[in-house]
Amino acid sequence: MKPLTPREIVAQLDRHIIGQAPAKRAVAVAVRNRWRRQQLDRELAREVAPKNIIMVGPTGVGKTEIARRLSSLVNAPFIKVEASKYTEVGYHGRDVESMIRDLLELAVAMIRAQHADTVREQAEACAEERLVSLLLGEAIGSDDSRAATPADPGGATGEPAAAVVETNPVRQRMRQKLREGLFEDREIEISIRHKQAIPIIGGAGPDQLDPGFASMIEGILPERTSRRRVTVARARAILIDQETDKLLDTDKIIEQAIERTEQSGIVFLDELDKVVAPGDGRAGGADVSRQGVQRDLLPIVEGSAVTTRHGVVHTDQILFIAAGAFHNASVSDLMPELQGRFPIRVELNALTRDDFRRILTEPDAALTKQAAALLAVEGIEVTFEPEAIEVMAELAAEANAGMENIGARRLVTVIECVFEQISFDAPDLAAAGDTRITITPAFVRERLAAIMSDQDLRRFVL
Numbered sequence: 323m324k325p326l327t328p329r330e331i332v333a334q335l336d337r338h339i340i341g342q343a344p345a346k347r348a349v350a351v352a353v354r355n356r357w358r359r360q361q362l363d364r365e366l367a368r369e370v371a372p373k374n375i376i377m378v379g380p381t382g383v384g385k386t387e388i389a390r391r392l393s394s395l396v397n398a399p400f401i402k403v404e405a406s407k408y409t410e411v412g413y414h415g416r417d418v419e420s421m422i423r424d425l426l427e428l429a430v431a432m433i434r435a436q437h438a439d440t441v442r443e444q445a446e447a448c449a450e451e452r453l454v455s456l457l458l459g460e461a462i463g464s465d466d467s468r469a470a471t472p473a474d475p476g477g478a479t480g481e482p483a484a485a486v487v488e489t490n491p492v493r494q495r496m497r498q499k500l501r502e503g504l505f506e507d508r509e510i511e512i513s514i515r516h517k518q519a520i521p522i523i524g525g526a527g528p529d530q531l532d533p534g535f536a537s538m539i540e541g542i543l544p545e546r547t548s549r550r551r552v553t554v555a556r557a558r559a560i561l562i563d564q565e566t567d568k569l570l571d572t573d574k575i576i577e578q579a580i581e582r583t584e585q586s587g588i589v590f591l592d593e594l595d596k597v598v599a600p601g602d603g604r605a606g607g608a609d610v611s612r613q614g615v616q617r618d619l620l621p622i623v624e625g626s627a628v629t630t631r632h633g634v635v636h637t638d639q640i641l642f643i644a645a646g647a648f649h650n651a652s653v654s655d656l657m658p659e660l661q662g663r664f665p666i667r668v669e670l671n672a673l674t675r676d677d678f679r680r681i682l683t684e685p686d687a688a689l690t691k692q693a694a695a696l697l698a699v700e701g702i703e704v705t706f707e708p709e710a711i712e713v714m715a716e717l718a719a720e721a722n723a724g725m726e727n728i729g730a731r732r733l734v735t736v737i738e739c740v741f742e743q744i745s746f747d748a749p750d751l752a753a754a755g756d757t758r759i760t761i762t763p764a765f766v767r768e769r770l771a772a773i774m775s776d777q778d779l780r781r782f783v784l
């Protein structure tokens with residue numbers, strides 16, 4: 323797959339997020355730089371440190387949304403975490419290293435899926451052979467293992483059966499019928515293996531345990547096998563999964579996943595401002611623990627070795643993109659060392675009335691498109707007069723100015739208020755043949771007038 327150019331990444335983000343060009347450009351360049359670095363020779367590549375980013379901007383202007391959309395664009399392990407979810411080592415809660423473990427798990431799943439693709443055909447063939455055996459077994463009233471006679475080594479021993487040259491005409495006929503889809507809904511019994519979950523030990527959940535210890539426990543826990551009756555269609559999916567597992571080289575997958583995590587992993591660290599104590603940071607109580615989270619974050623961002631149940635992950639090259647509103651605290655309230663690890667700062671702007679108008683209409687899944695699509699299901703065609711959109715944007719901006727500024731989130735409640743009655747009446751309107759609705763400026767004002775004029779009601783509803 324060809325990596326996207328910065329321009330292409332920005333273009334993709336533009337489909338969902340209005341404005342905020344500097345932030346889009348910064349993340350696009352950062353992502354592209356990972357790829358550039360990978361093309362360098364190893365010596366030099368080691369020297370090129372990732373240029374971590376902090377996005378600063380008021381609440382509800384698209385910081386998290388950029389991360390969310392970016393994650394689907396980059397073909398790299400990407401995890402979004404909230405800094406405020408972590409606690410200092412020793413306190414109750416998740417420690418910051420767990421984000422690297424989660425990132426690795428993602429990479430493992432990614433690489434596993436890639437490998438699974440390469441053995442799919444073989445796994446499907448093996449699964450088919452086992453299905454044939456199971457169906458024949460049920461037909462003559464024996465079980466899975468007895469049906470797996472020496473002519474069919476696949477069922478019992480797990481060796482790929484597809485390689486065996488088929489001579490048995492009964493099996494041939496069964497396979498033919500299976501392929502024709504004659505048995506899809508028939509129920510058969512198969513065995514399903516599953517690992518038990520790691521229990522809570524001494525009040526500590528699995529991810530608070532030492533990773534080595536956790537994987538040891540995982541090894542000790544017996545694998546449980548249960549037999550279940552499922553349809554052939556469902557059994558096929560399960561058997562393909564089981565056969566895929568047998569064909570995959572787990573060690574290689576882990577090795578590649580660690581490599582991928584180290585070389586192209588991206589951590590989006592949201593709500594970074596929530597672990598900053600306002601002012602000089604010398605306050606007591608909860609602030610001490612926040613400062614502690616920063617201290618714990620530092621080695622990970624600077625580059626350290628994190629032990630996971632799959633092995634050690636070095637974090638030197640992982641890209642961190644942080645975001646925060648920073649309205650109570652400022653970036654300079656972060657520990658100086660941490661500030662130094664985030665050389666790129668981008669600001670997101672507060673959204674204007676005009677931005678609101680565009681957000682209401684332009685993104686691929688803009689709120690007005692969503693509202694219209696939902697009502698189309700009822701057979702009602704909604705159109706918006708352009709001025710009606712203007713009024714919604716204006717009232718949202720007014721509400722933000724009058725109360726707390728919650729950015730584009732305000733638009734959601736505005737739309738809900740406008741459509742409250744229509745949503746309720748929709749089926750009746752459709753039944754009465756009243757299938758066209760035009761949203762006019764007057765209608766919007768009327769719907770929102772009562773709310774906008776009543777201070778208390780406004781606080782509550784919008």
Ligand SMILES: Nc1ncnc2c1ncn2[C@@H]1O[C@H](COP(=O)(O)OP(=O)(O)OP(=O)(O)O)[C@@H](O)[C@H]1O
Pocket residue numbers: 338339340341342379380381382383384385386387388646647681685729730731
């Ligand atoms: N510039 C924008 N264009 C389109 N939609 C936006 C924009 N900004 C915000 N939104 C919408 O508003 C909602 C909130 O945005 P988001 O979660 O990105 O806020 P945030 O900047 O992370 O705020 P916070 O600091 O409170 O976490 C999302 O549903 C998002 O789709």
Ligand SMILES: [Mg+2]
Pocket residue numbers: 385386387592593
């Ligand atoms: Mg956010």
